[in-house]
Amino acid sequence: MNVAITGWSLHLPGVRPTDALAACLGTPPGAWARADAVPADRAADVLGRKGLLGMEPAARLALCAVHRALDLPPKHRPDGPADPSAAVVACGDLGNAEAVARVARAVATEGAAAVSILDAPNVSGNVVAATVAIRFRLGGPNLMVSSGPGSGAHGLRLALTLLRARRADRVVLVGAEPGDEVATALHAAGDPASPLAAGAACVVLEAVPETAPPDGARLELCDPGGGDAVAIGPGGFDTAAEWGDHHGAETVVGLALAAHLVADEGACAADVHGAARVRRAR
Amino acid sequence: MPALITASAVRTCFGTGADTFAALLAGRTGAGPLRDGGPGVPGVTTGYHLVDGGGSAFKASRLLTDVVAEAVRSAGLDPARERIAVLVGSGLGELSAVERWAVDGTDVPPRALDFEAAVRAALPGAAEVTTLSGACSAGGHALALAQDLVELGAADAVVAAAADTATRSMLAMIGRVSPVPASAVRPFDAGREGVLLGEGAAAVVVVPERRPSGRRPARPLARLLATGLSCDAAHPTAPDVAGIGRAMRDAFDRAGRRFAEVGLVVAHGTGTALNDPAECRALRDLGCAPLVTAVKGAVGHTSGAAALVNLDVAVRCLEEGAVPPVVGLRTVLDEGADVRFVQDGPAALPSGLVQLNAFGFGGVNAVTLLEAPS
Numbered sequence: 001m002n003v004a005i006t007g008w009s010l011h012l013p014g015v016r017p018t019d020a021l022a023a024c025l026g027t028p029p030g031a032w033a034r035a036d037a038v039p040a041d042r043a044a045d046v047l048g049r050k051g052l053l054g055m056e057p058a059a060r061l062a063l064c065a066v067h068r069a070l071d072l073p074p075k076h077r078p079d080g081p082a083d084p085s086a087a088v089v090a091c092g093d094l095g096n097a098e099a100v101a102r103v104a105r106a107v108a109t110e111g112a113a114a115v116s117i118l119d120a121p122n123v124s125g126n127v128v129a130a131t132v133a134i135r136f137r138l139g140g141p142n143l144m145v146s147s148g149p150g151s152g153a154h155g156l157r158l159a160l161t162l163l164r165a166r167r168a169d170r171v172v173l174v175g176a177e178p179g180d181e182v183a184t185a186l187h188a189a190g191d192p193a194s195p196l197a198a199g200a201a202c203v204v205l206e207a208v209p210e211t212a213p214p215d216g217a218r219l220e221l222c223d224p225g226g227g228d229a230v231a232i233g234p235g236g237f238d239t240a241a242e243w244g245d246h247h248g249a250e251t252v253v254g255l256a257l258a259a260h261l262v263a264d265e266g267a268c269a270a271d272v273h274g275a276a277r278v279r280r281a282r
Numbered sequence: 283m284p285a286l287i288t289a290s291a292v293r294t295c296f297g298t299g300a301d302t303f304a305a306l307l308a309g310r311t312g313a314g315p316l317r318d319g320g321p322g323v324p325g326v327t328t329g330y331h332l333v334d335g336g337g338s339a340f341k342a343s344r345l346l347t348d349v350v351a352e353a354v355r356s357a358g359l360d361p362a363r364e365r366i367a368v369l370v371g372s373g374l375g376e377l378s379a380v381e382r383w384a385v386d387g388t389d390v391p392p393r394a395l396d397f398e399a400a401v402r403a404a405l406p407g408a409a410e411v412t413t414l415s416g417a418c419s420a421g422g423h424a425l426a427l428a429q430d431l432v433e434l435g436a437a438d439a440v441v442a443a444a445a446d447t448a449t450r451s452m453l454a455m456i457g458r459v460s461p462v463p464a465s466a467v468r469p470f471d472a473g474r475e476g477v478l479l480g481e482g483a484a485a486v487v488v489v490p491e492r493r494p495s496g497r498r499p500a501r502p503l504a505r506l507l508a509t510g511l512s513c514d515a516a517h518p519t520a521p522d523v524a525g526i527g528r529a530m531r532d533a534f535d536r537a538g539r540r541f542a543e544v545g546l547v548v549a550h551g552t553g554t555a556l557n558d559p560a561e562c563r564a565l566r567d568l569g570c571a572p573l574v575t576a577v578k579g580a581v582g583h584t585s586g587a588a589a590l591v592n593l594d595v596a597v598r599c600l601e602e603g604a605v606p607p608v609v610g611l612r613t614v615l616d617e618g619a620d621v622r623f624v625q626d627g628p629a630a631l632p633s634g635l636v637q638l639n640a641f642g643f644g645g646v647n648a649v650t651l652l653e654a655p656s
Contacts, residue, residue, distance in 0.1 A: 082515035084528055093395060100377045101384035103451035108385045112324030115454045121518035121643060123451040125375050125415030130644025133515040139528065142513035142646050143423060144415040146375065148396045154412045158427060165430035167511060186380065190392035 002212070003163060005219040005278060006170075007204035008259035009068035011061055013039040015199065015243045017257075025230065025237060025261075038064065040178070040198065048075035051135065054118030057198065058095030059131040062176035065200035066132055069172070069256075082139025087168035089143045090129035091155035091175040093248040094183035094196075096122050101182045128176055140168040145248070149192075151175070152251025153275050160221075163207045170207075175249025176200035187247060197244025201256040208281075218281040219259055224271040232258055233273035251275065284537075285429045286502040286655065288439075289487040291352035292594040293345050294581040295330040295480055302591075303598040306580050306606035307628050313466045313478070313582070316453075323450055325457020328465055330480030330582025338447070339388075342376060343400035345483035346445035351404035353441060357487035361407025364438040368411045369427055370397040371420025371444040373585035373642065375413070378449045385450075397445070409437065418552075419640035420444055420586030421484060422648025425593070426509035428488040438489070445483035446585035453479065467583065468610035469551030469576040470558050470618050477552045480582020484590030503597045507635070507651040508536035514645025520556050521641055526564040529647035533637070537651045541568040544651075545634030546605055548592040550641050551576030552583055553610070559617040561639065566620065573632055575624045579610030589640035589648055596636045600654045604628045 010017060015037065038045050040057035046064045072078070099122035106114035121127050126144035133142050141162055145155040152175050159171040177183065179198030187196035205221065232239065232254040239253050240246070246253050251273055258270035258278035269279035292299035295312030305312070316329040317338075336344055350368070359366055376395050382388040393399060396413040416423045421444030428440035456477060457463070464475035488506060510532030514525030534541060550561055565574070577595055578584075584591050599605050607624045614623060638650040 082513070082525070084512060084532075088513070097377070097380050097395075100380050100449065100451045103454055104381035104384050104449075107323060107450055107454045112454070112457060115324075115458050117455070117458050119451075120455045120458075123377075123449065123455055124373060124417050124643040125377065126373075126417045126420075126642070126644050126646065127518075129415075130417075130513070130518060130646065133513045133645070134518065137515050139513055139515045139525065141423070141426075141511040142515075142644065143427075145412065146396055146415045147398065147411070147413045148393050154410070157410075158412070161427060161430050161434065161436070164434055167426075167430070182380065182384065186383075186390055186395070189390055 001164060002208040002210060003160060003221040004206045004208045005203050005221060005259050006206050007069040007071060008256040009065045009202045010253060010256045011037045011065040011068060012199035012243055013037045020242045046074060048077060056096055056099055056122050056127060058092060058176045058178040059128045061198060061200035062090060062128050062132055062174050063135050065202040066136060066172055066174050069202035069204050078137050080137060082137045084139040085169040086138040087140035087162050087171045088129050088133045088138050089155045089159045089171055089173045090132060091145045091151040091248050091252055092128055092177050093146050093148055093151055094177055094186055095128045096125060097186055098180040098182040099123060132174060138172060149247055151248030156251055156276060159205055163205060171205045173205055173252055174200060174202040175252030177247045177249050192245050194240045194245040197246055199246050201249055201253040203252060203255045203259060215281050219263055219278055220281045222277050222279060224274055224277040227269060229269035229271045229277060230261055230267045231271050283433050284491050285432050285488050285506045286491050287486050287504040287506050288489055288502050289353040289357035290503055290594045290597050291349040292484045292591055293332055293349055294482045294591060295332050299594045302581065303595060306577060307604060309607055309609055311466060311580050311609050323453040323457060325460045325463055326453045327463040328478050329448060332481040340376060342445040342447045343397060346397055346400045346443060347403045349483045349485040350401055350441055350443055353485035353487050354405050359439055359487060361405060365409045366439050367431055367437040368401045368408045368441045368443060369414060369424040370401060371414045371416045371424035371586045373417045373420055373446050374449045374452055375415060381450050416586060417642030417644055417646055418585050418588055419642040419646050419648040422509060422589035422640035422650060425650060426511050426648055429506055429509060432488055432490045440488045441485055442488055443485035444587040444590050446587050447481045448479040466610050467553040467578045469553045469579050469608050470615055470623060471611050472613040472615045474553040477554050477583050480584045482581060482584030482587040482591055484587050484594060486590055486593060502655040504600060504652045505655055507539060507653060508533050509648055509650040510536060512647045516645055519643050521560040522645055523560050523563045525645050526560060526641060526647050527567055529649040530564060530568060533649040533651050539635060539651060542570050543635050544572040544637045545632035546599060547572050547574045547637045548596050549574050549576040550639040551578055553578060558615055562617040562621055571622050573605055573622050573624055573629060575605050576608045579608060589638060592638045596638055596652055599631050603631045605631050
């Protein structure tokens with residue numbers, strides 16, 4: 001089985017990928033990289049207003065990234081039955097920390113009346129993954145990977161496992177982290193090389209039979225090694241150093257950037273954190 | 283392709299897995315006054331606490347280290363000779379550390395929110411440790427992926443583990459939806475009062491049935507046939523019968539078996555207004571009548587650990603031929619009128635498969651099928 005990348009997006013508010021890419025890679029970024037990534041409090045510009053009440057910033061950013069990776073019209077909200085063949089793997093460590101801290105403080109200082117029932121989903125660690133499934137009607141396995149800075153890399157491996165184990169034909173792999181005061185403080189305690197940045201990224205992975213005819217327009221994922229490839233990550237184009245540390249989402253940021261470079265910027269291949277290569281199908 | 287369960291280790295309010303099963307057969311409940319979350323959590327007065335001599339800080343990590351060490355030892359795993367992956371599922375993780383930081387200013391050490399360090403304290407040679415935030419079916423998801431990894435040859439053995447203790451924020455939400463504080467979890471009872479949290483941890487070792495070396499474990503505990511997964515994609519907190527049904531059908535499809543072959547269901551059974559009727563309807567939709575038991579009346583809702591606590595109970599049912607009753611069930615709810623609950627005392631284990639249900643916030647469902655080892 002081969003794995004194709006059929007959609008991708010970066011949704012990094014405040015980041016201008018065009019500038020960084022032109023300076024560091026010498027390639028003229030395509031229109032995709034110039035798309036405006038609105039912050040979480042303006043997610044309605046992408047998603048429409050309905051359903052955003054009480055939703056955490058990380059979940060809003062994740063929805064924006066998935067919306068764009070699925071190439072949906074602005075403010076379009078999918079309906080119909082959930083697709084059981086489409087899985088979600090969300091990666092992130094700090095997405096609901098602010099909500100948990102807020103509720104705990106409210107209980108400690110103001111009592112029951114200060115607790116909003118709208119926060120019920122937000123105090124569960126899997127809120128980002130579940131929110132993506134509900135919004136986009138994705139009824140397959142739903143995983144939230146919270147393995148610290150390795151969340152994205154672990155999420156990629158589990159996404160491939162879901163495809164290979166035939167649990168899904170399509171996996172929406174999304175990474176998202178917020179940039180609030182609580183998340184920033186928790187992140188800083190780990191003495192990271194770069195400060196935490198709010199943002200999200202998404203790649204859509206699909207199983208392709210090995211008997212499928214060659215399609216040079218298709219992007220596929222494979223193991224890194226050999227040949228001419230742009231390196232993304234430490235030692236190459238370091239997205240965390242350039243754009244801020246998206247922590248648990250960082251590998252997905254790298255994958256989405258790799259897809260962009262190969263699809264739109266003429267790169268032969270791009271290696272992401274030494275863990276995976278994106279190239280055109282052969 | 284089936285896999286084998288070669289070890290299972292559990293901690294609940296009653297102690298070890300053996301202690302827990304003995305308490306279940308005796309119909310005991312571990313409910314007691316709420317600790318740790320303390321006075322000041324409105325609407326919740328009762329919990330199912332595990333007393334281990336340590337404090338409440340990083341208790342889930344401590345329990346996890348214990349059960350992983352016990353499971354690895356029991357299965358005889360050797361990371362020097364085998365690629366051992368570890369998947370840890372949790373509903374609330376160590377978010378209580380974030381709460382202490384927010385309320386008291388207590389520092390949160392780096393990497394304290396995921397479980398890699400807790401696992402490596404017991405198994406330093408693990409090839410990889412992944413933490414899944416999977417709400418109340420997290421352990422079931424870890425189990426599903428563990429079987430996938432050994433079937434695909436990505437690991438020689440996988441430890442599927444889970445641990446959870448209470449957070450003040452989740453207790454506050456439970457209190458917020460409770461008209462009066464619940465005194466106990468009463469699964470499938472017409473007068474159920476709602477859910478209460480239990481502290482718990484569990485770890486199981488999954489290996490392929492046909493190992494490359496031809497080596498078969500001396501005494502597997504159970505054959506792991508399949509775990510079906512689904513997401514309701516319907517509501518952030520309420521269960522959905524259709525989504526639950528899809529996970530059940532996925533399990534049977536993956537195992538190549540039928541619901542008519544199930545002799546016992548260890549149900550999710552949270553004692554909430556919404557879960558128990560939905561679970562009854564999903565079981566009735568499959569069309570036959572196995573025995574049904576549930577453990578949360580005895581051990582509370584152990585959140586992400588619940589699926590693997592159910593697995594440990596199922597393994598002991600297979601070993602001892604006895605099924606514990608649903609502690610706290612007195613008058614069956616209307617939707618369960620034709621469901622064969624085990625009540626009042628233990629029942630003899632019927633022949634056939636054992637089905638384990640686990641459902642969580644966000645509509646995440648995991649349904650596992652086991653059978654006795656041949």
